[in-house]
Amino acid sequence: MELDHTPQLIAACRQGDELAIEQLVRQYETGVFRLALSVLDDPVEANEAAQDAFISALNALERYQDHSTFKAWLYTITLNTCRSRLRKRKTVEKLRQTLIGIFRVQSQKPASPEDAIIQNEKDATLWKAIQSMDEKHRLPLVLRYYHDLPVAEIAHILNINEGTIHSRLHNGRERLRLALEPLTGVEK
Amino acid sequence: MTEFTHQTARRLLQTTCDAALNPQEKSLLTAHLAACPDCESYARQLDALETSLRRLTRQQWDGHAPHFTAQSIRQRAAHRKIFPFQTGLALKFTAVTTLAFLLVFALHLGGGQPFGPLPASVPAAPATARPTPTPAIRETSTQVGQPNCQFLTHIVQENETLDGIAARYGVSVTHLMEVNSLGTAPLASGLALSIPICVTPTSTSTTTPWLGAASPTPRD
Secondary structure: OOOOOHHHHHHHHHOOOHHHHHHHHHHHHHHHHHHHHHHHOOHHHHHHHHHHHHHHHHHOHHHOOOOOOHHHHHHHHHHHHHHHHHHHHHHHHHHHHHHHHHHOOOOOOOOOHHHHHOOOHHHHHHHHHHHOOOHHHHHHHHHHHOOOOOHHHHHHHHOOOHHHHHHHHHHHHHHHHHHHHHHOOOOO | OOOOOHHHHHHHHHHHHHOOOOHHHHHHHHHHHHHOHHHHHHHHHHHHHHHHHHHHHHHHHOOOOOOOOHHHHHHHHHHHHHOOOOHHHHHHHHHHHHHHHHHHHHHHHHHOOOOOOOOOOOOOOOHHHOOOOOOOEEEEEOOOOOOOEEEEEEEOOOOOOHHHHHHHHOOOHHHHHHHOOOOOOOOOOOOEEEEEEEOOOOOOOOOOOHHHHHOOOOOO
């Protein structure tokens, strides 16, 4: 929720007030980090991306206009930062696969700590389905169910119209439901 | 009145996940669900899915907390300003340079033949050959971790070409393109280019406030 004193805080940040910048970072660090984490699914990279998002936002603060909420604006910047990291990640992954092909190295990706947390089959299947989902369906679902954002706000952050968000949420849920369907009734 | 099909019921069930139905849709849906076990089962699956999505994402991500402060962000910004390379470019550059050195080393060991002048990997611009900075050239930073390199900023003037600028500073066009992430598009006048000049440093570094990075006006 947007706090009343945010406009004053932003004005002070624009003047280069170090204390105001610290306060602004403290106020939004968790939200920005969690958003980055939910997109990148890697805490280390999420910390880096969140810091990069703050750098971009603070450098572009002059261009921020009050007609959108600061949180939505900051989240849009964070998402763009994360997307660029996802693109780089794809390139690195391709390079890794090529190197494996060339040197015939048996490379094992370290098991993520999350893998250990998921114990039951349904959750494991659901998590796998979420992770393998394409970005355009995954992001609205994450924003809707993890960040509890209404459709209008998701549309604003992703800069897509509300109808498209409704449709992507619908399709995303349907895909996940179908992925879980074979397991329905297995675990009571 | 149009027929209320299973498909309509499922579409409305999906809609209820994100928005409210109007009273008429709501009553039609309730009546349909009471009479249709399949759609009733679909509704339960959707409900369970929503609950699982909320629980699972929280379970995965809520345990992590941010590990940075305004101070660390400032340091990161300062580092990025000094090292304007993109990670990918820096990796490629390091890989190519390392391979080139290895190749040169291997050839040198194997053949024992003296080499001619090395290809442009070692810029040999002597300090005296550095052009006198014009009003368009500002020194933005010194000391970049490699103590012998400085970055100058060159503002592109009308009709200037990358080749001309590279020749003027004694750097290679490729290096200039890498440092500035340039594509093949022609240079726009007014564009600020970072020029890497490797010389013995003569002055201490000047740090620029990181919030000032967005400032379009230079402080001379």
